Amino acid sequence: xxxxxxxxxxxxxxxxxxxxxxxxxxxxxxxxxxxxxxxxxxxxxxxxxxxxxxxxxxxxxxxxxxxxxxxxxxxxxxxxxxxxxxxxxxxxxxxxxxxxxxxxxxxxxxxxxxxxxxxx
Amino acid sequence: xxxxxxxxxxxxxxxxxxxxxxxxxxxxxxxxxxxxxxxxxxxxxxxxxxxxxxxxxxxxxxxxxxxxxxxxxxxxxxxxxxxxxxxxxxxxxxxxxxxxxxxxxx
Numbered sequence: 001x002x003x004x005x006x007x008x009x010x011x012x013x014x015x016x017x018x019x020x021x022x023x024x025x026x027x028x029x030x031x032x033x034x035x036x037x038x039x040x041x042x043x044x045x046x047x048x049x050x051x052x053x054x055x056x057x058x059x060x061x062x063x064x065x066x067x068x069x070x071x072x073x074x075x076x077x078x079x080x081x082x083x084x085x086x087x088x089x090x091x092x093x094x095x096x097x098x099x100x101x102x103x104x105x106x107x108x109x110x111x112x113x114x115x116x117x118x119x120x
Numbered sequence: 121x122x123x124x125x126x127x128x129x130x131x132x133x134x135x136x137x138x139x140x141x142x143x144x145x146x147x148x149x150x151x152x153x154x155x156x157x158x159x160x161x162x163x164x165x166x167x168x169x170x171x172x173x174x175x176x177x178x179x180x181x182x183x184x185x186x187x188x189x190x191x192x193x194x195x196x197x198x199x200x201x202x203x204x205x206x207x208x209x210x211x212x213x214x215x216x217x218x219x220x221x222x223x224x225x226x
Contacts, residue, residue: 035215045155045163045206047215058213094162104169105210106153110162 002027004095004111012089012118018082022095022111029053029071033098034078035107036069038091046091050098051078085118092116122146122211124218131224132197140221142190142207150210152190154183157220158203166205167192199225 008020022034035050049059049069059067068081082089093116097109124144132138142152151170155163165174167183180195190209194201202225207218 037217044219045208045217047217050215058215061214101169103150104153104172105150106165106168107155107163107208108165108168108174110164113162 002097002109004097004109006093006095006111006114008114008116010114010116012085012116013120014086014118015084018080018085018089018116018118020080020093020095020114020116022078022080024076024078024097029073029076029078031100033100034071035096035098036080037094037096037107037110039094039113040088040091043091045094048080048082048093052100087118090116090118122209122214122216124152124207124209124216126205126207126218126221128219129222129224131226132194133226134199135196137193137195138197138223140192140194140205140223142192142209142218143188144209144216144218145188146209146211146216147185147188147190151185152183152207152209154181154190154192155206155208156201156203157206163206194223197223197225201225 003025005023033052036048051069066083071078092113094113095111096107153168157163171183184191204220206220
């Protein structure tokens with residue numbers, strides 16, 4: 001079973017850019033899509049964006065203008081950049097492996113999550 | 121609308137059966153997947169597709185789908201089944217989660 005590990009700063013100042021990287025351990029990135037999902041304290045999970053192994057991206061419309069997702073298969077990593085952050089972006093950020101299966105698509109592996117706080 | 125709705129909380133007596141539902145228009149075209157989440161932990165996939173369980177998930181977890189409603193049933197709930205349960209679906213490439221249902225085992 002693959003393991004996913006999020007890494008990046010835990011504290012980001014308002015108006016700055018949040019950057020996270022997910023390292024995929026113990027498996028290939030081929031034939032899967034890779035996603036970022038966040039969960040503000042006490043709130044529901046919110047999908048941010050995903051990228052396929054061929055680089056095709058999908059974004060949450062509500063975050064599209066601020067989000068960049070990228071893939072580096074040579075390093076077995078994918079990354080997230082979220083610009084112009086505010087306190088509302090404080091959340092636990094998860095990276096997840098998505099199994100593209102048409103109408104049955106699902107997330108079968110998740111990182112442990114990393115709490116990113118936006119504060120000055 | 122791609123929004124998914126779930127009951128906020130349900131309780132079940134130890135050993136009894138509980139059904140959690142998820143409603144939304146996207147479920148007419150995409151199966152729900154279900155995730156169990158315990159405090160301080162990442163979500164864990166428990167059911168996906170028509171009624172599939174990943175390896176290691178007990179067979180007391182099952183899923184069903186009808187029209188715009190997906191259901192997760194726990195037959196013979198155990199104490200370790202307490203937690204939040206989130207449904208997920210997709211609508212035109214956009215992934216959507218429900219608000220989650222908190223399950224308490226009495």
